Amino acid sequence: MNAAAIPQQKPKLFSLPTLDAIGAWLLAIVWVSPLVFAVWAAFHTPDGALSFKLNAPLTLENFRVAWDSAPWPRYFLNTTLLVTVILIGQLTLCTLAGFAFARFQFPGRDVIFILVLLQLFILPEVLIVENYVMISRLGLFDTIFGIGVPYMASAFGIFLLRQAFKSVPQELEEAARVEGCGWFGVLWRVYIPAARPTYLAYALVSVATHWNNFLWPLIVTNSTSTRPLTVGLSLFGATESGVNIAVVSAATLMVIAPLFVGFILFQRQFIQAFLRAGIR
Template sequence: MIGRVGNAFEHAAAWLLGLLWVAPLLYAIWAAVHPQGYSVRFDLFAPLTLENFAAAWDAAPFARYFLNTFVLVTMVLVAQFVLCTLAAFAFARSEFRGSGLLFGLVLLQLMIMPDVLLVENYRSMRALGLVDTILAIGLPYMASAFGIFLLRQTFKQIPRELEEAARVEGCGTMAILLRVYVPLAKPTYLAYGLTSVSYHWNNFLWPLVITNTVETRPLTVGLSVFASTDQGIDWAIISAATLMTSAPLLLGFLMFQRQFVQSFMRAGIR
Protein backbone atom coordinates (compact mmCIF):
# COMPACT_ATOMS: atom_id res chain seq x y z
CA MET A 1 0.00 0.00 0.00
CA ILE A 2 2.81 2.40 0.93
CA GLY A 3 4.58 1.53 -2.31
CA ARG A 4 1.51 2.38 -4.36
CA VAL A 5 1.08 5.71 -2.58
CA GLY A 6 4.72 6.51 -3.20
CA ASN A 7 4.43 5.66 -6.89
CA ALA A 8 1.27 7.75 -7.20
CA PHE A 9 3.02 10.68 -5.53
CA GLU A 10 6.02 10.36 -7.87
CA HIS A 11 3.76 10.28 -10.95
CA ALA A 12 1.77 13.28 -9.71
CA ALA A 13 4.96 15.25 -9.05
CA ALA A 14 6.30 14.33 -12.49
CA TRP A 15 3.08 15.49 -14.17
CA LEU A 16 3.12 18.73 -12.17
CA LEU A 17 6.71 19.49 -13.10
CA GLY A 18 5.97 18.63 -16.71
CA LEU A 19 3.01 21.02 -16.79
CA LEU A 20 5.09 23.78 -15.20
CA TRP A 21 7.75 23.29 -17.87
CA VAL A 22 5.39 23.11 -20.85
CA ALA A 23 3.05 25.96 -19.80
CA PRO A 24 5.34 28.81 -21.01
CA LEU A 25 5.91 26.95 -24.28
CA LEU A 26 2.18 26.52 -24.85
CA TYR A 27 1.62 30.20 -24.15
CA ALA A 28 4.37 31.18 -26.59
CA ILE A 29 2.82 29.01 -29.30
CA TRP A 30 -0.64 30.47 -28.62
CA ALA A 31 0.56 34.07 -28.69
CA ALA A 32 2.71 33.54 -31.79
CA VAL A 33 -0.09 32.17 -34.00
CA HIS A 34 -2.78 34.68 -32.96
CA PRO A 35 -3.13 38.46 -33.36
CA GLN A 36 -1.79 40.74 -30.65
CA GLY A 37 -5.15 41.17 -28.93
CA TYR A 38 -5.33 37.45 -28.13
CA SER A 39 -1.88 37.20 -26.54
CA VAL A 40 -3.34 38.05 -23.12
CA ARG A 41 -6.69 36.30 -23.34
CA PHE A 42 -7.94 32.91 -24.48
CA ASP A 43 -10.59 32.53 -27.16
CA LEU A 44 -11.33 29.16 -28.66
CA PHE A 45 -12.42 30.79 -31.92
CA ALA A 46 -9.53 33.26 -32.19
CA PRO A 47 -8.22 33.65 -35.76
CA LEU A 48 -4.90 32.06 -36.65
CA THR A 49 -2.10 33.99 -38.32
CA LEU A 50 1.56 33.65 -39.29
CA GLU A 51 2.11 37.38 -39.63
CA ASN A 52 3.85 37.52 -36.26
CA PHE A 53 6.67 35.34 -37.56
CA ALA A 54 7.09 37.51 -40.66
CA ALA A 55 7.07 40.67 -38.53
CA ALA A 56 9.64 39.24 -36.14
CA TRP A 57 11.90 38.14 -39.01
CA ASP A 58 11.74 41.61 -40.57
CA ALA A 59 12.31 43.41 -37.26
CA ALA A 60 15.80 41.95 -36.73
CA PRO A 61 18.55 40.42 -38.91
CA PHE A 62 17.76 36.87 -37.88
CA ALA A 63 19.73 35.34 -40.74
CA ARG A 64 22.90 36.94 -39.38
CA TYR A 65 22.03 35.98 -35.81
CA PHE A 66 21.49 32.35 -36.81
CA LEU A 67 24.81 32.28 -38.69
CA ASN A 68 26.69 33.80 -35.75
CA THR A 69 25.12 31.33 -33.33
CA PHE A 70 25.86 28.34 -35.56
CA VAL A 71 29.49 29.39 -35.97
CA LEU A 72 29.79 29.96 -32.22
CA VAL A 73 28.38 26.63 -31.03
CA THR A 74 30.29 24.69 -33.70
CA MET A 75 33.59 26.39 -32.89
CA VAL A 76 33.19 25.87 -29.15
CA LEU A 77 32.05 22.24 -29.49
CA VAL A 78 34.96 21.24 -31.73
CA ALA A 79 37.48 22.90 -29.40
CA GLN A 80 35.88 21.27 -26.36
CA PHE A 81 35.92 17.83 -27.93
CA VAL A 82 39.63 18.10 -28.77
CA LEU A 83 40.82 19.65 -25.50
CA CYS A 84 38.56 17.65 -23.20
CA THR A 85 39.46 14.39 -24.93
CA LEU A 86 43.20 14.95 -24.52
CA ALA A 87 42.87 16.09 -20.90
CA ALA A 88 40.46 13.31 -19.94
CA PHE A 89 42.69 10.64 -21.49
CA ALA A 90 45.69 11.97 -19.60
CA PHE A 91 43.83 11.96 -16.28
CA ALA A 92 42.30 8.53 -16.91
CA ARG A 93 45.27 6.56 -18.21
CA SER A 94 48.49 8.50 -17.60
CA GLU A 95 50.17 8.27 -14.22
CA PHE A 96 52.23 11.32 -13.36
CA ARG A 97 53.11 13.22 -10.21
CA GLY A 98 50.43 15.67 -9.15
CA SER A 99 47.70 14.24 -11.37
CA GLY A 100 45.27 14.03 -8.45
CA LEU A 101 45.92 17.64 -7.48
CA LEU A 102 45.50 18.86 -11.05
CA PHE A 103 42.26 16.94 -11.47
CA GLY A 104 41.03 18.40 -8.19
CA LEU A 105 41.71 21.90 -9.57
CA VAL A 106 39.71 20.98 -12.67
CA LEU A 107 36.80 19.87 -10.52
CA LEU A 108 37.11 23.07 -8.51
CA GLN A 109 36.13 24.99 -11.64
CA LEU A 110 32.71 23.33 -11.51
CA MET A 111 32.03 25.30 -8.31
CA ILE A 112 32.74 28.66 -9.95
CA MET A 113 29.85 30.35 -11.72
CA PRO A 114 30.86 31.72 -15.14
CA ASP A 115 29.21 35.06 -14.32
CA VAL A 116 31.78 35.61 -11.55
CA LEU A 117 34.52 35.78 -14.21
CA LEU A 118 32.80 38.32 -16.48
CA VAL A 119 35.09 41.22 -15.59
CA GLU A 120 38.33 39.24 -15.82
CA ASN A 121 37.27 37.56 -19.04
CA TYR A 122 36.43 40.92 -20.54
CA ARG A 123 39.82 42.31 -19.55
CA SER A 124 41.52 39.30 -21.12
CA MET A 125 39.58 39.65 -24.37
CA ARG A 126 40.33 43.38 -24.49
CA ALA A 127 44.04 42.72 -23.95
CA LEU A 128 43.98 40.23 -26.83
CA GLY A 129 42.11 42.67 -29.06
CA LEU A 130 39.16 40.31 -29.45
CA VAL A 131 36.30 42.46 -28.12
CA ASP A 132 33.22 42.32 -30.36
CA THR A 133 34.21 39.08 -32.09
CA ILE A 134 32.63 35.64 -32.17
CA LEU A 135 35.94 34.16 -31.01
CA ALA A 136 35.75 36.27 -27.84
CA ILE A 137 32.33 34.78 -27.02
CA GLY A 138 33.55 31.21 -27.23
CA LEU A 139 37.18 31.41 -26.09
CA PRO A 140 36.51 31.33 -22.30
CA TYR A 141 34.46 28.13 -22.74
CA MET A 142 36.73 26.09 -24.99
CA ALA A 143 38.10 24.07 -22.06
CA SER A 144 35.27 22.54 -20.05
CA ALA A 145 35.79 21.04 -16.60
CA PHE A 146 32.49 19.18 -16.90
CA GLY A 147 33.53 17.71 -20.25
CA ILE A 148 36.88 16.58 -18.84
CA PHE A 149 35.18 14.95 -15.85
CA LEU A 150 32.54 13.23 -18.00
CA LEU A 151 35.04 11.79 -20.49
CA ARG A 152 37.51 10.79 -17.77
CA GLN A 153 34.84 8.73 -16.04
CA THR A 154 34.02 7.04 -19.35
CA PHE A 155 37.65 6.37 -20.29
CA LYS A 156 38.37 4.82 -16.87
CA GLN A 157 35.64 2.23 -17.46
CA ILE A 158 37.19 1.01 -20.72
CA PRO A 159 39.16 -2.22 -20.05
CA ARG A 160 42.92 -1.82 -20.20
CA GLU A 161 43.08 -5.10 -22.10
CA LEU A 162 41.81 -3.30 -25.20
CA GLU A 163 44.62 -0.76 -24.91
CA GLU A 164 47.22 -3.49 -24.41
CA ALA A 165 45.89 -5.38 -27.43
CA ALA A 166 46.15 -2.25 -29.53
CA ARG A 167 49.75 -1.73 -28.42
CA VAL A 168 50.58 -5.29 -29.41
CA GLU A 169 49.23 -4.47 -32.87
CA GLY A 170 51.66 -1.55 -33.05
CA CYS A 171 49.41 1.37 -32.17
CA GLY A 172 50.88 4.42 -30.51
CA THR A 173 49.24 6.49 -27.80
CA MET A 174 47.32 8.78 -30.16
CA ALA A 175 46.21 5.85 -32.31
CA ILE A 176 44.91 4.06 -29.22
CA LEU A 177 43.02 7.16 -28.18
CA LEU A 178 41.42 7.66 -31.60
CA ARG A 179 40.76 4.00 -32.45
CA VAL A 180 39.85 2.54 -29.04
CA TYR A 181 38.75 5.16 -26.54
CA VAL A 182 36.97 7.70 -28.71
CA PRO A 183 34.73 5.17 -30.55
CA LEU A 184 33.71 3.51 -27.28
CA ALA A 185 32.86 6.91 -25.77
CA LYS A 186 30.44 7.98 -28.52
CA PRO A 187 27.40 7.99 -26.17
CA THR A 188 29.25 10.34 -23.84
CA TYR A 189 30.24 12.62 -26.71
CA LEU A 190 26.61 12.77 -27.83
CA ALA A 191 25.35 13.59 -24.33
CA TYR A 192 27.96 16.25 -23.73
CA GLY A 193 27.59 17.68 -27.24
CA LEU A 194 23.86 18.23 -26.80
CA THR A 195 24.44 19.84 -23.42
CA SER A 196 27.16 22.15 -24.74
CA VAL A 197 25.18 23.23 -27.80
CA SER A 198 22.11 23.93 -25.67
CA TYR A 199 24.10 26.03 -23.18
CA HIS A 200 25.91 28.17 -25.73
CA TRP A 201 22.82 28.53 -27.91
CA ASN A 202 20.96 30.03 -24.93
CA ASN A 203 23.83 31.91 -23.27
CA PHE A 204 22.96 35.60 -22.97
CA LEU A 205 24.95 37.61 -20.42
CA TRP A 206 28.50 37.05 -21.68
CA PRO A 207 27.64 37.62 -25.38
CA LEU A 208 25.76 40.77 -24.35
CA VAL A 209 28.84 42.10 -22.52
CA ILE A 210 31.47 41.25 -25.14
CA THR A 211 29.62 42.18 -28.37
CA ASN A 212 28.57 45.58 -29.67
CA THR A 213 27.43 45.09 -33.28
CA VAL A 214 24.98 42.99 -35.26
CA GLU A 215 27.85 41.28 -37.10
CA THR A 216 28.87 39.39 -33.94
CA ARG A 217 25.70 39.07 -31.84
CA PRO A 218 24.10 35.62 -31.40
CA LEU A 219 20.37 34.91 -31.31
CA THR A 220 19.86 35.44 -27.59
CA VAL A 221 21.29 38.95 -27.68
CA GLY A 222 19.37 39.69 -30.86
CA LEU A 223 16.11 38.91 -29.10
CA SER A 224 16.69 41.82 -26.72
CA VAL A 225 15.76 44.30 -29.48
CA PHE A 226 12.12 43.27 -29.09
CA ALA A 227 12.09 44.39 -25.47
CA SER A 228 13.51 47.84 -26.18
CA THR A 229 10.89 49.30 -28.53
CA ASP A 230 9.17 52.62 -27.89
CA GLN A 231 5.79 51.24 -28.90
CA GLY A 232 5.59 48.92 -25.92
CA ILE A 233 5.99 45.17 -25.75
CA ASP A 234 4.25 43.17 -28.46
CA TRP A 235 3.95 39.73 -26.87
CA ALA A 236 2.81 38.12 -30.09
CA ILE A 237 5.95 39.16 -31.99
CA ILE A 238 8.19 38.37 -29.01
CA SER A 239 6.67 34.90 -28.79
CA ALA A 240 7.18 34.34 -32.52
CA ALA A 241 10.81 35.46 -32.30
CA THR A 242 11.39 33.25 -29.25
CA LEU A 243 9.94 30.22 -31.03
CA MET A 244 12.14 30.83 -34.07
CA THR A 245 15.16 31.05 -31.79
CA SER A 246 14.40 27.94 -29.75
CA ALA A 247 12.94 25.80 -32.55
CA PRO A 248 16.28 24.16 -33.55
CA LEU A 249 16.95 23.10 -29.96
CA LEU A 250 13.39 21.85 -29.42
CA LEU A 251 13.45 19.84 -32.65
CA GLY A 252 16.89 18.47 -31.86
CA PHE A 253 15.83 17.34 -28.40
CA LEU A 254 12.63 15.74 -29.69
CA MET A 255 14.60 13.87 -32.35
CA PHE A 256 17.39 12.68 -30.05
CA GLN A 257 15.76 12.59 -26.62
CA ARG A 258 16.11 8.80 -26.32
CA GLN A 259 19.77 8.89 -27.30
CA PHE A 260 20.31 11.86 -24.99
CA VAL A 261 18.92 10.07 -21.92
CA GLN A 262 20.64 6.79 -22.76
CA SER A 263 23.96 8.57 -23.29
CA PHE A 264 23.94 10.01 -19.78
CA MET A 265 22.90 6.63 -18.37
CA ARG A 266 25.87 4.99 -20.09
CA ALA A 267 28.32 7.76 -19.37
CA GLY A 268 29.22 6.26 -16.03
CA ILE A 269 28.34 9.17 -13.74
CA ARG A 270 28.48 7.57 -10.31
Protein backbone atom coordinates in the same frame (compact mmCIF):
# COMPACT_ATOMS: atom_id res chain seq x y z
CA MET B 1 3.82 -16.26 1.91
CA ASN B 2 5.30 -15.00 -1.26
CA ALA B 3 2.36 -16.29 -3.24
CA ALA B 4 0.01 -14.44 -0.94
CA ALA B 5 1.93 -11.23 -1.16
CA ILE B 6 1.97 -10.95 -4.91
CA PRO B 7 -1.77 -11.01 -5.64
CA GLN B 8 -2.21 -8.48 -2.84
CA GLN B 9 0.14 -6.19 -4.64
CA LYS B 10 -1.83 -6.21 -7.88
CA PRO B 11 -4.87 -4.09 -7.00
CA LYS B 12 -2.59 -1.70 -5.10
CA LEU B 13 -0.50 -1.05 -8.15
CA PHE B 14 -3.66 -0.50 -10.10
CA SER B 15 -5.66 1.82 -7.89
CA LEU B 16 -3.00 4.20 -6.60
CA PRO B 17 -1.42 5.36 -9.87
CA THR B 18 -4.70 6.90 -11.05
CA LEU B 19 -4.43 9.54 -8.35
CA ASP B 20 -0.76 9.82 -9.22
CA ALA B 21 -1.61 10.16 -12.87
CA ILE B 22 -3.97 13.07 -12.19
CA GLY B 23 -1.35 14.88 -10.12
CA ALA B 24 1.38 14.17 -12.65
CA TRP B 25 -0.79 15.42 -15.50
CA LEU B 26 -1.87 18.56 -13.68
CA LEU B 27 1.72 19.45 -12.95
CA ALA B 28 2.69 18.67 -16.54
CA ILE B 29 -0.06 20.97 -17.84
CA VAL B 30 1.03 23.78 -15.53
CA TRP B 31 4.61 23.22 -16.67
CA VAL B 32 3.93 23.49 -20.40
CA SER B 33 1.35 26.26 -20.07
CA PRO B 34 3.78 29.18 -20.60
CA LEU B 35 4.84 27.60 -23.85
CA VAL B 36 1.26 26.87 -24.87
CA PHE B 37 0.25 30.48 -24.26
CA ALA B 38 3.22 31.71 -26.26
CA VAL B 39 2.11 29.54 -29.19
CA TRP B 40 -1.42 30.85 -28.78
CA ALA B 41 -0.23 34.46 -28.75
CA ALA B 42 2.15 34.03 -31.66
CA PHE B 43 -0.58 32.84 -34.01
CA HIS B 44 -3.18 35.48 -33.14
CA THR B 45 -3.52 39.20 -33.72
CA PRO B 46 -2.41 41.25 -30.70
CA ASP B 47 -6.05 41.81 -29.73
CA GLY B 48 -6.99 38.18 -30.27
CA ALA B 49 -3.95 37.03 -28.28
CA LEU B 50 -5.15 38.74 -25.14
CA SER B 51 -8.84 38.03 -25.53
CA PHE B 52 -8.50 34.24 -25.12
CA LYS B 53 -11.46 33.70 -27.42
CA LEU B 54 -11.05 30.27 -28.94
CA ASN B 55 -12.48 31.40 -32.29
CA ALA B 56 -10.14 34.40 -32.66
CA PRO B 57 -8.69 34.41 -36.18
CA LEU B 58 -5.30 32.82 -36.73
CA THR B 59 -2.50 34.76 -38.37
CA LEU B 60 1.16 34.45 -39.36
CA GLU B 61 1.57 38.21 -39.35
CA ASN B 62 3.46 38.20 -36.01
CA PHE B 63 6.15 35.97 -37.44
CA ARG B 64 6.51 38.21 -40.48
CA VAL B 65 6.81 41.33 -38.32
CA ALA B 66 9.26 39.65 -35.94
CA TRP B 67 11.35 38.23 -38.78
CA ASP B 68 11.57 41.60 -40.55
CA SER B 69 12.54 43.62 -37.51
CA ALA B 70 15.88 42.00 -36.65
CA PRO B 71 18.73 40.30 -38.59
CA TRP B 72 17.66 36.82 -37.50
CA PRO B 73 19.46 34.84 -40.24
CA ARG B 74 22.71 36.41 -39.11
CA TYR B 75 21.94 35.63 -35.44
CA PHE B 76 21.14 32.02 -36.34
CA LEU B 77 24.41 31.77 -38.24
CA ASN B 78 26.34 33.29 -35.33
CA THR B 79 24.84 30.91 -32.78
CA THR B 80 25.50 27.93 -35.04
CA LEU B 81 29.11 28.99 -35.53
CA LEU B 82 29.50 29.64 -31.82
CA VAL B 83 28.25 26.25 -30.64
CA THR B 84 30.37 24.55 -33.33
CA VAL B 85 33.55 26.39 -32.37
CA ILE B 86 33.00 25.68 -28.69
CA LEU B 87 32.23 22.02 -29.29
CA ILE B 88 35.30 21.44 -31.46
CA GLY B 89 37.51 23.19 -28.93
CA GLN B 90 36.02 21.30 -26.01
CA LEU B 91 36.22 17.89 -27.64
CA THR B 92 39.84 18.39 -28.62
CA LEU B 93 41.12 19.84 -25.36
CA CYS B 94 39.07 17.65 -23.06
CA THR B 95 40.03 14.49 -24.93
CA LEU B 96 43.73 15.24 -24.57
CA ALA B 97 43.47 16.28 -20.94
CA GLY B 98 41.09 13.47 -20.00
CA PHE B 99 43.46 10.97 -21.61
CA ALA B 100 46.42 12.36 -19.69
CA PHE B 101 44.53 12.11 -16.39
CA ALA B 102 43.24 8.62 -17.12
CA ARG B 103 46.32 6.89 -18.50
CA PHE B 104 49.51 8.74 -17.62
CA GLN B 105 51.32 8.47 -14.32
CA PHE B 106 53.36 11.53 -13.49
CA PRO B 107 54.15 13.63 -10.44
CA GLY B 108 51.72 16.47 -9.79
CA ARG B 109 48.90 14.87 -11.74
CA ASP B 110 46.47 14.55 -8.86
CA VAL B 111 47.06 18.10 -7.66
CA ILE B 112 46.40 19.40 -11.16
CA PHE B 113 43.26 17.31 -11.33
CA ILE B 114 41.93 18.93 -8.16
CA LEU B 115 42.73 22.33 -9.67
CA VAL B 116 40.78 21.39 -12.79
CA LEU B 117 37.80 20.35 -10.68
CA LEU B 118 37.98 23.70 -8.88
CA GLN B 119 37.03 25.31 -12.16
CA LEU B 120 33.57 23.79 -11.69
CA PHE B 121 33.19 26.44 -9.00
CA ILE B 122 35.19 29.34 -10.46
CA LEU B 123 32.51 29.84 -13.06
CA PRO B 124 33.12 31.85 -16.21
CA GLU B 125 29.81 33.56 -15.41
CA VAL B 126 31.20 34.92 -12.17
CA LEU B 127 34.45 36.18 -13.69
CA ILE B 128 32.73 38.25 -16.36
CA VAL B 129 34.60 41.43 -15.56
CA GLU B 130 38.16 40.10 -15.56
CA ASN B 131 37.46 37.76 -18.46
CA TYR B 132 36.16 40.72 -20.43
CA VAL B 133 39.42 42.53 -19.72
CA MET B 134 41.37 39.41 -20.70
CA ILE B 135 39.47 38.94 -23.97
CA SER B 136 39.98 42.59 -24.87
CA ARG B 137 43.68 42.33 -24.05
CA LEU B 138 43.97 39.36 -26.41
CA GLY B 139 42.22 41.31 -29.15
CA LEU B 140 39.31 38.86 -29.19
CA PHE B 141 36.56 41.29 -28.24
CA ASP B 142 33.49 41.00 -30.46
CA THR B 143 34.63 37.79 -32.15
CA ILE B 144 32.89 34.43 -32.13
CA PHE B 145 36.12 32.82 -30.96
CA GLY B 146 36.27 35.32 -28.10
CA ILE B 147 32.81 34.26 -26.91
CA GLY B 148 33.74 30.61 -27.07
CA VAL B 149 37.31 30.35 -25.85
CA PRO B 150 36.70 30.68 -22.08
CA TYR B 151 34.48 27.59 -22.23
CA MET B 152 36.81 25.33 -24.18
CA ALA B 153 38.86 23.87 -21.34
CA SER B 154 35.73 22.55 -19.67
CA ALA B 155 36.44 20.89 -16.32
CA PHE B 156 33.19 19.03 -16.72
CA GLY B 157 34.25 17.61 -20.10
CA ILE B 158 37.70 16.67 -18.84
CA PHE B 159 36.15 14.90 -15.89
CA LEU B 160 33.60 13.00 -17.98
CA LEU B 161 36.15 11.82 -20.53
CA ARG B 162 38.63 10.83 -17.84
CA GLN B 163 35.96 8.60 -16.31
CA ALA B 164 35.07 7.14 -19.70
CA PHE B 165 38.72 6.44 -20.58
CA LYS B 166 39.34 4.87 -17.19
CA SER B 167 36.65 2.29 -17.78
CA VAL B 168 38.27 1.09 -21.03
CA PRO B 169 39.87 -2.35 -20.39
CA GLN B 170 43.65 -2.14 -20.38
CA GLU B 171 43.83 -5.28 -22.56
CA LEU B 172 42.39 -3.38 -25.52
CA GLU B 173 45.19 -0.87 -25.24
CA GLU B 174 47.82 -3.60 -24.98
CA ALA B 175 46.41 -5.35 -28.04
CA ALA B 176 46.65 -2.14 -30.04
CA ARG B 177 50.22 -1.64 -28.85
CA VAL B 178 51.18 -5.12 -29.98
CA GLU B 179 49.91 -4.12 -33.39
CA GLY B 180 52.28 -1.18 -33.34
CA CYS B 181 50.12 1.73 -32.25
CA GLY B 182 51.81 4.64 -30.50
CA TRP B 183 50.12 6.85 -27.92
CA PHE B 184 48.17 8.76 -30.47
CA GLY B 185 47.14 5.59 -32.29
CA VAL B 186 45.90 4.06 -29.05
CA LEU B 187 43.89 7.17 -28.26
CA TRP B 188 42.41 7.39 -31.74
CA ARG B 189 41.74 3.70 -32.36
CA VAL B 190 40.86 2.43 -28.89
CA TYR B 191 39.85 5.11 -26.40
CA ILE B 192 37.87 7.53 -28.54
CA PRO B 193 35.68 4.83 -30.14
CA ALA B 194 35.10 3.23 -26.73
CA ALA B 195 33.94 6.54 -25.26
CA ARG B 196 31.51 7.30 -28.09
CA PRO B 197 28.35 7.42 -25.88
CA THR B 198 30.08 9.87 -23.54
CA TYR B 199 31.05 12.06 -26.48
CA LEU B 200 27.49 12.09 -27.76
CA ALA B 201 26.08 12.93 -24.35
CA TYR B 202 28.61 15.66 -23.75
CA ALA B 203 28.06 17.14 -27.21
CA LEU B 204 24.29 17.35 -26.73
CA VAL B 205 24.65 19.00 -23.34
CA SER B 206 27.29 21.41 -24.65
CA VAL B 207 25.25 22.46 -27.68
CA ALA B 208 22.09 22.95 -25.59
CA THR B 209 24.00 24.96 -22.99
CA HIS B 210 25.72 27.29 -25.40
CA TRP B 211 22.76 27.70 -27.72
CA ASN B 212 21.01 29.16 -24.67
CA ASN B 213 23.88 31.07 -23.08
CA PHE B 214 23.32 34.79 -22.67
CA LEU B 215 25.28 36.83 -20.13
CA TRP B 216 28.83 36.31 -21.39
CA PRO B 217 27.93 36.74 -25.10
CA LEU B 218 26.05 39.92 -24.13
CA ILE B 219 29.24 41.30 -22.62
CA VAL B 220 31.75 40.40 -25.31
CA THR B 221 29.70 41.15 -28.41
CA ASN B 222 29.04 44.54 -29.85
CA SER B 223 27.82 44.02 -33.39
CA THR B 224 25.32 42.15 -35.49
CA SER B 225 28.06 40.05 -37.05
CA THR B 226 28.87 38.27 -33.76
CA ARG B 227 25.74 38.53 -31.62
CA PRO B 228 24.09 35.16 -30.90
CA LEU B 229 20.34 34.54 -30.91
CA THR B 230 19.80 34.99 -27.18
CA VAL B 231 21.38 38.45 -27.20
CA GLY B 232 19.43 39.34 -30.34
CA LEU B 233 16.23 38.22 -28.66
CA SER B 234 16.92 40.30 -25.55
CA LEU B 235 17.52 43.41 -27.67
CA PHE B 236 14.33 42.66 -29.52
CA GLY B 237 12.28 42.49 -26.34
CA ALA B 238 13.99 45.60 -25.02
CA THR B 239 12.28 47.96 -27.45
CA GLU B 240 9.15 47.48 -25.38
CA SER B 241 7.23 50.51 -26.54
CA GLY B 242 6.72 49.43 -30.12
CA VAL B 243 6.72 45.66 -29.77
CA ASN B 244 3.65 43.81 -28.56
CA ILE B 245 3.41 40.51 -26.74
CA ALA B 246 2.24 38.60 -29.80
CA VAL B 247 5.32 39.60 -31.79
CA VAL B 248 7.64 38.89 -28.84
CA SER B 249 6.06 35.45 -28.55
CA ALA B 250 6.59 34.82 -32.25
CA ALA B 251 10.24 35.87 -32.01
CA THR B 252 10.75 33.73 -28.92
CA LEU B 253 9.29 30.70 -30.67
CA MET B 254 11.56 31.26 -33.66
CA VAL B 255 14.62 31.34 -31.43
CA ILE B 256 13.76 28.20 -29.50
CA ALA B 257 12.46 26.30 -32.54
CA PRO B 258 15.64 24.56 -33.76
CA LEU B 259 16.68 23.24 -30.37
CA PHE B 260 13.11 22.46 -29.48
CA VAL B 261 12.37 20.49 -32.63
CA GLY B 262 15.64 18.66 -32.06
CA PHE B 263 14.55 17.89 -28.53
CA ILE B 264 11.15 16.55 -29.61
CA LEU B 265 12.71 14.37 -32.31
CA PHE B 266 15.55 13.05 -30.17
CA GLN B 267 13.82 13.31 -26.82
CA ARG B 268 15.09 10.01 -25.50
CA GLN B 269 18.69 10.74 -26.51
CA PHE B 270 18.55 14.22 -25.02
CA ILE B 271 17.28 13.02 -21.66
CA GLN B 272 19.76 10.13 -21.71
CA ALA B 273 22.51 12.61 -22.51
CA PHE B 274 21.66 14.82 -19.56
CA LEU B 275 21.47 11.71 -17.39
CA ARG B 276 24.81 10.39 -18.52
CA ALA B 277 26.42 13.78 -18.13
CA GLY B 278 24.95 14.18 -14.68
CA ILE B 279 25.84 10.85 -13.14
CA ARG B 280 29.34 11.13 -11.88
